[in-house]
Amino acid sequence: MTGHCAALISTEELARRMGAPGLRIFDCTTYLKPGPDGRYIAESGRANYDKGHLPGAAFLDLQADLSDKGSKLRFTLPPLEELTKAFAAKGVGHGTFIVLYSHASPVWATRIWWMLRSIGFDDAAILDGGLDKWKAEDRPLSTEAATHPPATLSLRARPELFVDKEKIKGAIGAPGTLTLNALSHDQHKGAGGVVYGRAGRIAGSSCVPAASLFGADKALKPIADLRAAFDGVGAAQDKRVLVYCGGGIAATLDAFVLTAMLGHRNVSVYDNSMQEWSNDPSLPMEIG
Missing domain, CATH: 3.40.250.10 (Rhodanese-like domain)
Incomplete structure (x- = not known):
């Protein structure tokens, strides 16, 4: 993508900012695979994360950790108060800058970005090209699982x-x-x-x-x-x-x-x- 957008970060810029205080990187990948009945089966991207991810990146499991467990439908947004607590537990909070990426398609990263906006958190960006572009440029990967310390996060709801x-x-x-x-x-x-x-x-x-x-x-x-x-x-x-x-x-x-x-x-x-x-x-x- 050409042109500047504060909510979109290039691989070059992220590489320069690696290790910066407050930087929190998350792999947001889920895979949808057609099932025998022609409908999608959702599969967590955790296994591929374990095989190689951006250094310092933690994994966000949309279906397991950030969806409404009481819904009969897949990926339903949980109550915003619960969502805020879930993100805070993962390390999203005041004084952090969040970079989101996914593999094969940016839609999983943008889903998390939109969810963050819905609770009033705006200090987040999408990695342009995601894991695919990062790997194509032979940038470093890690197989060491990472977590971020819990943070303080206040809800400013945008329902x-x-x-x-x-x-x-x-x-x-x-x-x-x-x-x-x-x-x-x-x-x-x-x-x-x-x-x-x-x-x-x-x-x-x-x-x-x-x-x-x-x-x-x-x-x-x-x-x-x-x-x-x-x-x-x-x-x-x-x-x-x-x-x-x-x-x-x-x-x-x-x-x-x-x-x-x-x-x-x-x-x-x-x-x-x-x-x-x-x-x-x-x-x-x-x-x-």
């Missing part, structure tokens, strides 16, 4: 950063609101790819696939290309943008680009996304 199905339902056809799908164009059309229930999209929604926002090196595309992608679906600065995907993960990459890089101020993520919507026959969907 508006996540929305539920009622907010999405109410936004259908609403002037000044754009609902965006971060899944693939085939999934958006109901023409292929993994499904979460009924095939297709939320009625009235447009599509900017999260996978179209980064290149083969997993780094984000140039800012002009990113702006063109969202301009192409009418994501004007004065619109409220609601982003969804399969389970509230890929949507956070669209949300990250819109807010951190393109300056949008009214963006929300539908937390449970299609795993909830497509399994409720009362909620409107479209195909084609």
Whole structure:
């Protein structure tokens, strides 16, 4: 990615800052693998973390440690008070600067970044290109597991950063609101790819696939290309943008680009996304 963004850190800059006081690095990787029924199986990235990670990086297990254990749906956001305590226990707190990365796709890092924003913590950045770019540049790796000391963290809740199905339902056809799908164009059309229930999209929604926002090196595309992608679906600065995907993960990459890089101020993520919507026959969907 070319151009400066405070919430995006390059491999070069991170390498220079290694060992800085207050720096906390986290591997956020989860893997989604198609199961025999055509739906995804979630697998923690811990095993690959143990084989090699950025020096000093700790591991964040989204599904085990940072999701609502009482939810029947995967990756559901826990209550913000609980989330704040969980992050503090992992070493996120006042006086720390957090760098988040993942392997194969940046969406796992942006999910954690968006969650941090929802509790009012802004001193966090995404490693552009993640583990893939770091390794491609032959930068050092470690197999020594790391943890960070617990920190003090206060909740400054921003509940508006996540929305539920009622907010999405109410936004259908609403002037000044754009609902965006971060899944693939085939999934958006109901023409292929993994499904979460009924095939297709939320009625009235447009599509900017999260996978179209980064290149083969997993780094984000140039800012002009990113702006063109969202301009192409009418994501004007004065619109409220609601982003969804399969389970509230890929949507956070669209949300990250819109807010951190393109300056949008009214963006929300539908937390449970299609795993909830497509399994409720009362909620409107479209195909084609």
